[in-house]
Amino acid sequence: MRRFWLLFAQTITVGLAIWFIVTTLKPEWINGGLTSSPLHIATSKVPLQEAAPGTPTPGSYRQAAQRAMPSVVNVFTSKDAKPVSPEVMEDPLLRKFFGDRGDDADEKQSSLGSGVIVSSQGYILTNNHVVEAADEIEVALADGRTASAKVVGTDPETDLAVIKIDLPNLPAVTLGRADQASVGDVVLAIGNPFGVGQTVTMGIISALGRSHLGINQFENFIQTDAAINPGNSGGALIDTNGNLIGINTAIYSRTGGSLGIGFAVPMTTAKTVMESIINTGHMVRGFIGVEPQDITPELAESFSLNRSTGAIIAGVIKNGPGDKAGLKPGDILVAIDGKPITDSNDMTNLIAQLQPGTKTKLTVLRKAQETTVEAVVGKRPPMKRVQE
Structure with missing residues (x-):
């Protein structure tokens, strides 16, 4: 009986060894080639369904971003630091704040912002505060090119401001209808926040x-x-x-970072300013x-008014157009060329759109x-401007 079990064990051992060798070296011999080895499985063509190249993910705004990003540039400016008077440097206490600047007369102050290429001729729309008082302006494109820029004009x-660079094949943005x-429309903000590089953020129009x-x-x-942060100024919405x-x-912030309240100048305004500056x-x-003032409930009661729209003329510049037309302090301007006025801001905007030299009915x-x-x-x- 013992010999029988020994023979049985040896037979099983040899059989398992043969099975291992065959399945490793000749897997196709097993079951007519229906069983595949791990190597065969790894290299076989499994039918998988993959998205076509460039197919947008549902809910993605990649196409909008890819269309506009090449037109958004980084704007780097620098200006000479204001020299510190010798009297200040002679004071030991004040020197602790200003430091020893004897060898740093050429020190420059740098800042950054963004801009948008609006014309293939090299015109870039940005913010006035980005380029204001700058001695040098450098523009970096999304494709890696850089160029020096000059100021065409500011408002x-x-x-708003328009600057210009001289480079070929510039990708101009497409102007939209602001x-x-x-309210509720999805929008993307593109710019260079904190100098980290071109960045896209998403939100909606809040107001x-x-x-x-x-x-x-x-x-x-x-x-x-x-999200709009420092460095996004002049960038695209x-x-x-x-x-x-x-x-x-601009942003509304108590910390310097985005709190979800950002402001953009609409293209209805920016386009008018841009064209005037270029021309x-x-x-x-x-x-x-004239100097306008809003109609408050107190003023309405004082003037015995039964209306809350319009703008009170608080002052009239002597020999100005309004003075020559007969406007007087206390008058309430209610319409310009038939367009009703809601408040002083509305009045200022309507008058600003009038062409100098033309006649208007008030x-x-x-x-x-x-x-x-x-x-x-x-x-x-x-x-x-207040001189600093």
């Missing part, structure tokens, strides 16, 4: 026609929750088709020489009587 009252945008923010003289902002609908300008070197606006309310006067539109003087 501090909308915080006047057709609506339209934002004004009375104290950011610019002329305000009609698109508000968005797409685009729609889901990759069309430019605004120039990112004349500056922005030309209408002017009638409808005013004076002593509860409505009357119309005709004024020759003047040219708005440039905004005075």
